Amino acid sequence: MKADNYLKLTQFYQNYAAMVDQENWDAWLDMFSEDCVYKVQARENYERNLPMAALSLTxxxxxxxxxxxxxxxxxxxxxxxxxxxSSPLILSESDDGIIESQANYTVFRTKNNGIAEVYNVGRYLDHLRLTEQGIQIKSRLCIFDNEMILNSLIYPI
Known part of the structure; x- marks a missing residue:
């Protein structure tokens, strides 16, 4: 991968986090292709190739x-x-502009009472499409390490 593409990819991951954290849902949606897949799945289910996911949008x-x-x-x-x-790890890149990458994530949650807690920890496993307009998510699998999610999953990971 070219160094400039790696920098674009790194910026893309940071922009994704910012859009979710700022609840900028229009910009978040623009990061996905029309035929995207977005799943939030426990690591145990992922490793055992079990289909159960906390959230599965296709x-x-x-x-x-x-x-x-x-x-x-x-x-x-x-x-x-x-x-x-984290910085992304490039797993593969195809000639047709599809990048397979992963990055670790930690999500902290702060309620209005001011107490912050670790909400979700895991890794993104992505298939990203390089386009003239930028990078789009073709598939994002959020594989979380814990067996369950605290309370309920409202916002995207």
Whole structure:
């Protein structure tokens, strides 16, 4: 991979975290291709090749529905998220512009009472498409290390 592509990829991961943390859902949606897959799955299920996932969305339309639910219909105890994302590791790159990469993440959650806690820890396993407009997520698998997610999964990881 060219050094400039690696820098773009690193910036892409940091932009992703910022868009989720800032609840900039329009920009977050723009990071995905129309035919995307987005899953949040426990490491044990991933390693055993079991299909059960905490969240499984298989198109950009499903992502839009999820954002509608978050902003318009789901009632929950308000909280803020903060993502820390490692530098990406490039696993492969194809001639047609598909990059397979991974990065570790930690998500902290702070409720309005001011107590911050580690909410989710794991890794992103991605298939990304390089386009003239930038990088788009073709597939993002968020593989979390713990066996369960604290309370409920509202916001994307």
């Amino acid at each position: 198109s950009k339309g499903m992502l839009k529905d999820r954002i509608y639910g978050i902003t318009e219909t789901i009632f929950h105890d308000p909280y803020h998220q903060l993502h820390l994302v």
